[in-house]
Amino acid sequence: MKKIKEIIVVEGKSDTLAIKRSVLADTIETNGSEISIDTLNRIKRAHETRGIIVFTDPDFPGKRIREIISEHVPGCKHAYLEKADAIAKGDKGVGVEHASREAIVDALEHVREELLEVEDELISWEDLMAAGLTGGSDSKHRREVIGRELRLGYMNAKQLHKRLNMFRVTPEEFEQALKALYKNEEE
Structure with missing residues (x-):
């Protein structure tokens, strides 16, 4: 199993379980879109010491969490999961916890790092x-x-x-x- 040095930021316990069945990694859970200041401070500390990968659900709340984290902790890395890979069988929702091991590993192999300052645009x-x-x-x-x-x-x-x-x-x-x-x- 692949080891990830960065701490992966997920939304909840079920996401942590899905990550741990796929890779060797530590996680921080935001406990949904109402991220506390304490959680943001833990994420900032993790970013400063080991780096973080934001890996939220491919839905509106996941996008909102991603934006809040990026605003408070600039320069994060991000992993994106396709919505089709995150849909539960039986229409029970969308989330990282529903993704296959392969989809999670693939997303973590294609992490993108956000830049603190964009000097010039490469794509207009x-x-x-x-x-x-x-x-x-x-x-x-x-x-x-x-x-x-x-x-x-x-x-x-x-x-x-x-x-x-x-x-x-x-x-x-x-x-x-x-x-x-x-x-x-x-x-």
């Missing part, structure tokens, strides 16, 4: 428009494919632009993701 808004990732009837689906290919999760166009530059996705990586998108559309 015009690049997104030219790729049909904003403003079109199929833009949402196209962003889903790009998010999956780049391991950034799903996001709207503004969030995609921000994440592409925050995580320093290179024009070459972006081009590779677009090739996968075009191949997906041909099928």
